[in-house]
Amino acid sequence: MRSLLLVTTAALMVGAAPAKKLLTPSDVVAGAPAGAWKAIAAEDLMVVDLANGGRVVIQLAPEFAPVHVANIRALARNGYWNGATVYRVQDNYVAQWGLNESDKPWPAGVTAKPPAEYTRSLKGLRITPLGSADPYAPGAGFADGWPVAYSAKAGWADLVHCYGSVGVGRDLSPDTGTGGELYAVIGHGPRQLDRNIAVVGRVIDGIDRFSTLPRGTEALGFYKDKAQYVPIASIRLASDMPAGQQPSYEAMDTGSATFAQYLKLRANRHDDFYIRPAGGVDLCNVQVPVRKKA
Amino acid sequence: MRSLLLVTTAALMVGAAPAKKLLTPSDVVAGAPAGAWKAIAAEDLMVVDLANGGRVVIQLAPEFAPVHVANIRALARNGYWNGATVYRVQDNYVAQWGLNESDKPWPAGVTAKPPAEYTRSLKGLRITPLGSADPYAPGAGFADGWPVAYSAKAGWADLVHCYGSVGVGRDLSPDTGTGGELYAVIGHGPRQLDRNIAVVGRVIDGIDRFSTLPRGTEALGFYKDKAQYVPIASIRLASDMPAGQQPSYEAMDTGSATFAQYLKLRANRHDDFYIRPAGGVDLCNVQVPVRKKA
Numbered sequence: 001m002r003s004l005l006l007v008t009t010a011a012l013m014v015g016a017a018p019a020k021k022l023l024t025p026s027d028v029v030a031g032a033p034a035g036a037w038k039a040i041a042a043e044d045l046m047v048v049d050l051a052n053g054g055r056v057v058i059q060l061a062p063e064f065a066p067v068h069v070a071n072i073r074a075l076a077r078n079g080y081w082n083g084a085t086v087y088r089v090q091d092n093y094v095a096q097w098g099l100n101e102s103d104k105p106w107p108a109g110v111t112a113k114p115p116a117e118y119t120r121s122l123k124g125l126r127i128t129p130l131g132s133a134d135p136y137a138p139g140a141g142f143a144d145g146w147p148v149a150y151s152a153k154a155g156w157a158d159l160v161h162c163y164g165s166v167g168v169g170r171d172l173s174p175d176t177g178t179g180g181e182l183y184a185v186i187g188h189g190p191r192q193l194d195r196n197i198a199v200v201g202r203v204i205d206g207i208d209r210f211s212t213l214p215r216g217t218e219a220l221g222f223y224k225d226k227a228q229y230v231p232i233a234s235i236r237l238a239s240d241m242p243a244g245q246q247p248s249y250e251a252m253d254t255g256s257a258t259f260a261q262y263l264k265l266r267a268n269r270h271d272d273f274y275i276r277p278a279g280g281v282d283l284c285n286v287q288v289p290v291r292k293k294a
Numbered sequence: 295m296r297s298l299l300l301v302t303t304a305a306l307m308v309g310a311a312p313a314k315k316l317l318t319p320s321d322v323v324a325g326a327p328a329g330a331w332k333a334i335a336a337e338d339l340m341v342v343d344l345a346n347g348g349r350v351v352i353q354l355a356p357e358f359a360p361v362h363v364a365n366i367r368a369l370a371r372n373g374y375w376n377g378a379t380v381y382r383v384q385d386n387y388v389a390q391w392g393l394n395e396s397d398k399p400w401p402a403g404v405t406a407k408p409p410a411e412y413t414r415s416l417k418g419l420r421i422t423p424l425g426s427a428d429p430y431a432p433g434a435g436f437a438d439g440w441p442v443a444y445s446a447k448a449g450w451a452d453l454v455h456c457y458g459s460v461g462v463g464r465d466l467s468p469d470t471g472t473g474g475e476l477y478a479v480i481g482h483g484p485r486q487l488d489r490n491i492a493v494v495g496r497v498i499d500g501i502d503r504f505s506t507l508p509r510g511t512e513a514l515g516f517y518k519d520k521a522q523y524v525p526i527a528s529i530r531l532a533s534d535m536p537a538g539q540q541p542s543y544e545a546m547d548t549g550s551a552t553f554a555q556y557l558k559l560r561a562n563r564h565d566d567f568y569i570r571p572a573g574g575v576d577l578c579n580v581q582v583p584v585r586k587k588a
Binding site: 163172187190191194 | 386410428456457501505567
């Protein structure tokens with residue numbers, strides 16, 4: 001009976017009951033009151049259906065990249081992505097999709113040259129500090145459900161690159177990308193991209209549909225042959241789907257007491273598996289809890 | 295021609311030549327002198343051949359977990375892993391392999407209850423500091439080719455959990471695991487495990503053979519049905535393979551001037567893609583360069 005737990009939960013603990021039950025972060029999420037959750041708006045949900053049946057759901061972040069997100073909504077609504085594929089998968093980095101090197105004209109409503117929405121004003125954000133040092137910015141924490149880096153002194157904040165983050169492909173600077181080509185992070189958070197690219201959201205369901213794809217063998221993980229491209233059946237906003245078919249999600253309110261407890265436990269694991277709590281945590285190791293509504 | 299580069303290299307830069315060529319970390323690796331590389335000993339290479347033809351090569355770290363590594367060598371040499379499989383793949387976490395819940399006796403040379411080799415003395419390690427804050431330890435850097443965290447004050451160092459790190463599965467503390475069940479990290483570095491588990495090495499080739507496996511749908515990513523287990527054809531040390539078949543690798547000397555330049559550029563990207571160098575870097579975002587020898 002040798003097996004590795006790595007993460008234990010109450011349900012999995014077999015044998016003699018422990019003397020005292022120490023809460024895990026998962027326990028906190030499971031016991032979160034209804035008030036600790038916030039519904040995600042249907043027009044902030046981008047539903048990517050692969051032709052093979054897999055579904056990836058992305059939460060958009062209009063608070064951080066409003067012009068790029070408006071573009072993405074216009075692209076989805078106008079069928080721009082008909083014929084889109086996943087054409088690049090680089091191990092420990094990104095999966096990228098869109099039309100790839102297409103000259104298809106932008107549909108109405110698309111700003112062809114958006115501003116560089118790499119940071120926004122810190123003003124108006126309700127920050128819950130991480131409480132640990134961040135190597136990439138003076139400050140790190142959570143704002144309205146999102147992991148952010150910030151400078152209180154300079155007054156900026158940015159949405160960071162963690163596992164699952166979705167950003168806008170672009171060419172060399174000063175190009176900022178339009179939103180037609182998107183990528184999702186499928187490895188260790190490439191935080192060096194922060195403030196150098198527009199982050200527009202995060203995958204909240206089905207990331208494994210991207211992370212398990214075969215890696216491309218060309219430079220930067222591009223697939224060598226078009227036959228390897230992974231076809232996408234449709235990309236829609238949940239708000240444009242038939243009422244009975246719209247998926248629905250809630251994210252934990254990062255300003256709630258429940259989230260504060262979750263964050264504290266992520267930095268100080270003291271349940272039965274751990275013998276040395278770290279006393280600190282990496283921003284990308286505190287994934288904001290998200291749950292699907294029935 | 296809309297495509298996302300995210301990482302540019304000289305070879306990929308098309309169109310007008312840039313006014314000046316700014317080095318990327320990849321350029322530094324490509325131009326590293328022979329003296330910046332160190333051969334990896336054949337008995338430190340564990341070769342995992344999947345039944346489907348894929349190969350994963352792991353570099354062992356006897357400097358950090360000598361008893362566990364001695365166990366692993368004895369297990370490999372005595373055919374303990376005959377019939378082994380990958381039986382757990384948890385997204386953004388680990389792929390785990392071994393015999394799973396077996397009662398097969400340990401072969402000769404295996405210490406059934408190894409000490410908790412979660413840290414070692416800082417003494418004897420030649421540290422190249424990361425130069426950035428680390429949320430998990432007072433110090434972070436590189437020692438003899440490995441990413442480490444450490445406390446100069448308390449005198450300990452530990453091998454950390456980054457993408458590709460290999461550790462020893464164990465049950466609840468104080469069990470330390472034996473080495474029969476191993477895992478490789480396939481997501482954002484779960485640094486909360488540092489100093490709570492024995493890290494014995496890292497995948498240096500073929501990690502995508504693990505990272506692309508279907509995720510298990512049971513708790514903790516265990517596969518539901520044994521039919522889903524991924525069979526392993528053999529696990530051998532390179533030193534035990536026929537001379538002509540032994541794979542051979544070199545890792546960059548983390549004490550070299552070349553590595554110092556590489557590290558500096560990882561923290562300060564100023565090539566044509568980047569507009570804002572971070573001025574800092576996460577330990578797990580500085581992967582020590584490794585190359586296969588012909």
